[in-house]
Amino acid sequence: MRSENPLMNQVLDAYKPLWSLKHAISLMSWDFETYMPRQGTEDRGVADSQLQMLHKDLLLDKDFVSLVESAKNLENLGDTEKGVVRVLDREIVRQIKIPKELTEAESLARIRGNMAWREARSKSDFKMFEPYLENMVEIKKQIAAKKGYEKHPYDALLDVFEEQLTVADMDRVFGTLTPRIQQILKKLRDSNSPFCQESNLTTIKYDIEKVDKLNQDILKLLQYDMKRFRLDISTHPFTETMGLNDVRITTRYEGSDFKRSIFSTIHEGGHALYNLQCDQSLSHTPIEGGTSLGLHESQSRFWENIVGRSIQFVHLIAPLIRDYVDHTKQATDEDLFFYFNNVKADYIRVDADEVTYNLHIAIRYEIEKKIFGNELRVREIPDYWNDRMEDLLGIRPTTDSQGVLQDTHWSSGLFGYFPTYTLGNLVSAIIASKMHKDLSEYEQDIQKGNFDPIRNWLRLNIHQYGSTYAPKDLLAKNFGECYNPDYFITYIENKYCV
Amino acid sequence: MRSENPLMNQVLDAYKPLWSLKHAISLMSWDFETYMPRQGTEDRGVADSQLQMLHKDLLLDKDFVSLVESAKNLENLGDTEKGVVRVLDREIVRQIKIPKELTEAESLARIRGNMAWREARSKSDFKMFEPYLENMVEIKKQIAAKKGYEKHPYDALLDVFEEQLTVADMDRVFGTLTPRIQQILKKLRDSNSPFCQESNLTTIKYDIEKVDKLNQDILKLLQYDMKRFRLDISTHPFTETMGLNDVRITTRYEGSDFKRSIFSTIHEGGHALYNLQCDQSLSHTPIEGGTSLGLHESQSRFWENIVGRSIQFVHLIAPLIRDYVDHTKQATDEDLFFYFNNVKADYIRVDADEVTYNLHIAIRYEIEKKIFGNELRVREIPDYWNDRMEDLLGIRPTTDSQGVLQDTHWSSGLFGYFPTYTLGNLVSAIIASKMHKDLSEYEQDIQKGNFDPIRNWLRLNIHQYGSTYAPKDLLAKNFGECYNPDYFITYIENKYCV
Secondary structure (H helix, E strand, O other): OOOOOHHHHHHHHHHHHHHHHHHHHHHHHHHHHHOOOHHHHHHHHHHHHHHHHHHHHHHOOHHHHHHHHHHHOOOOOOHHHHHHHHHHHHHHHHHHHOOHHHHHHHHHHHHHHHHHHHHHHHHOOHHHHHHHHHHHHHHHHHHHHHHOOOOOHHHHHHHHHOOOOOHHHHHHHHHHHHHHHHHHHHHHHHOOOHHHOOOOOOOOEOOHHHHHHHHHHHHHHOOOOOOOEEEEEOOOOOEEEEEOOEEEEEEOOOOEOOHHHHHHHHHHHHHHHHHHOOOHHHOOOOOOOOOOHHHHHHHHHHHHHHHOOOHHHHHHHHHHHHHHOOOOOOOOHHHHHHHHOOOOOOOOHHHOOOOOHHHHHHHHHHHHHHHHOOOOOHHHHHHHHHHHHHHHHOOOOOOOOOOOOOOOHHHHOOOOOOHHHHHHHHHHHHHHHHHHHHOOOHHHHHHHOOOHHHHHHHHHHOHHHOOOOOHHHHHHHHHOOOOOOHHHHHHHHHHHOO | OOOOOHHHHHHHHHHHHHHHHHHHHHHHHHHHHHOOOHHHHHHHHHHHHHHHHHHHHHHOOHHHHHHHHHHHOOOOOOHHHHHHHHHHHHHHHHHHOOOHHHHHHHHHHHHHHHHHHHHHHHHOOHHHHHHHHHHHHHHHHHHHHHHOOOOOHHHHHHHHHOOOOOHHHHHHHHHHHHHHHHHHHHHHHHOOOHHHOOOOOOOOEOOHHHHHHHHHHHHHHOOOOOOOEEEEEOOOOOEEEEEOOEEEEEEOOOOEOOHHHHHHHHHHHHHHHHHHOOOHHHOOOOOOOOOOHHHHHHHHHHHHHHHOOOHHHHHHHHHHHHHHOOOOOOOOHHHHHHHHOOOOOOOOHHHOOOOOHHHHHHHHHHHHHHHHOOOOOHHHHHHHHHHHHHHHHOOOOOOOOOOOOOOOHHHHOOOOOOHHHHHHHHHHHHHHHHHHHHOOOHHHHHHHOOOHHHHHHHHHHOHHHOOOOOHHHHHHHHHOOOOOOHHHHHHHHHHHOO
16 A cells, blocks of 8 residues: 555555564464464463564554654545554554553463463362452453543443444443343244254264365355465464465364354354455555454354355255265255254353354343443352343353353453454344345355355455444445344344244 | 573573564464465565564664673673673674665565576576676675675675685585595496495385375484474475474475485474474573584484484384385385485485585585685686586586576575585584494494484584584584594495495
8 A cells, every 4th residue: 555645655664564563473373273383382472472562662662653643634635544544543542551560460460360260160160260350350440541431431441342332332232132132032932943943963973074175165165265365273263364365264173063163164264254355455554454353253253144054055055064074964954054053042152053142242241341330349240140141041050160251251351352242243234134235136146156246245345445444434334334233133033033 | 591690681681572583484484385375475575574674673773782792791601691692793793794785685686586596497598597696696795895704705605604614614625525525426336336226216106195194203203292393394395493392394295206205304303303402491592593504404414314314224114114105015125225325426416315415515615616706707607517517426417407507595695505515414424423432322223213312412412502602613612523524424435335
């Protein structure tokens, strides 16, 4: 990207070393989870923290900060240029407001907290984790205060993961979403819906090499270009972006319940496509790649759930599944469809179906809001959690590992992260609805494996912009919407309640 | 590593970001050759050059340079501390003396030269490459002048790859080595030695997956710890070190002539072991890992040639070979031994056996010396090359790609690099001779697969020190030798002329 404004070009040039450090840090992270020899952990830890510090030093370097300050005062900037300034300013402000001691304290609390959480989870004992969580919450409260907010301290944390997101937004979302999903869930259970019947495909064992080939074939069907992309294996699937022409995903192979592997692949592929289809002119700039966690999750969930779990997609990939997965020869397309879309109130968020998933997030959101609003104390979390599980899902965890200790996020200080999962679900449904209007053959295209129209639509309406626009601005500009839950509710009703 | 001297500790702390950048650059290089999606090349190029520049900026940062300057004046430093200061001072001096314009010109000449060389080699036309080589030589002459030297301009370039190495050293080496090797080669040919007879194992095709398992098994026999080490595949085998507990090698699979694959593996494994057995206290310091290219090559050649191509090692791995390589069931241990040690005057250096190999280096050394001594012009190189091939090996290349265009080194400005290959061969023989005195059962141990004594001996005498001592100092201190060619000549005579 070059600008007509020399100052902007100075900013872009000065950003190159920062981009390069991020490139290296991303590669180190990918390697850590995939190929790094086990005992390389300590070396990698040293390198990672040193490069993070170098990145921060360059970002907060006086000359760079004053360049960005000057750029903020420029007039007649185009949208991408404004985007560059917005993203850099946001990153600088976020880091400059937090005193070094607080950053270091958080870093230490993260390492210790994560270790304590692992131990506590394995023993299913929240009390072991409690003091570490207390400490982390205290640090995060101080960070929120330093960062500043208009209405609610939690706003300061929400904004880190989703620009401009507030408690007011999320209250509005869950105010509608939670009761409606509860109604739908009740209806499905009361009617003894086929979606609620356990599938016998869940327990069949599979051959990992064959399901790996299945995943590769699905990615080929979805038209991923292996010259710019790759698939590897890790315990927890993730997407890592080294640049707009080097985006990598991983998937998992657990040996049974093969849908977990293929939907991880499709999910991460959705994240990857967001970056792969960003306009190439944004390469090596601060606005390269997706604009927020919520928007990113909308892409992964669109492909995983709305495309991937549709009956049309099942028709498309069923022959491959019968080829590659032992004991599925006799399964009909409908068997596969109900296996993929089984609805069940479960304790564990990551295993939840698309109907119940957001109820898990609602509970986490409520807890985070109350903690940072000083309405709930850390030691009260487990009971609150279990009570709300009973209210919303009708089941009560009997152990801490089944409840409050299941997620890693809080141990690493990631407060404000969970809501972006729900935003992703909501936005995926907004997208599907808008896409449906533009692409009348959308469902037939999926069944035929003709993904060009869908990919192009996503590129034009979302991907190409990278982070040019803040998520709310992009949603308003291109869809005339915000995080409106109605589309998602309609989508769920249409799919599950007919 | 911590010092009793606070200033030394400041130096070591300030080095951490430099170490971390090297860590990242090494990983990026490993990834480039192994797993990176093809179109990631441009992104990787940007990141690599930016991190190299950051590294240079940190190295030449005023505060860091003056820290190192102060450390040079410290008294009562221990050997490792002196090593740290020596290595840093050397790196700073090398970079500080070369003006930025010259570094940039070299960088540009390298990229253009390498592209031109590829094109010229594919067309076998030196004339296409000549102007680029002229340009590179001109730049290198300026660099040599800036760097400074005592006697010969080429000394300035030799020292880059092998500390303190001079034309005087190499003249002494080849003055003895070249005629003696010529005599041996003549003797082998005249006597119609079994070493000179082509083996029919050369042409058999192999199953890549099986030979990969063979390589893994050989590495297991050699006791490599896969928690700190890994083997991957690349076109040109290499070793990359991310840290003392993360060292990775690659090998190649061409589908026939399986010795090329297994000896690449053993060769790179030798490089890796040098770093894996460095004292852990040197982690993240400037003296982590091997002290010079020549010493590094002595380790790879020791394992590849002196251990790997010995009859004892053949006895050890022959059963594995017969298991994994099709059509070798009937091959005797002696068949394999002669296949591994076939001696043949060939045009291509990388295919040369251990008898003729150094003659290839002698020619390159002579040319480099004459070029930088202004005794030979670039356009005269091809004829000089071919004449000397005829003199030393008795064969005359008929095309440029068979001759002067075969190696990539000059196109990338690597003048002074070739001699370190010969130094590696010479030092490997010095090591074997000294080891033999200390470990009387050395050969039986190889045959039994008992590598502990050999690995320990190498660790104690060489590996543990990392780069604490300059190569000449290490050779003098532990072996009372320099780059003495007599050991190598004796080794070759004993192996081939009995």
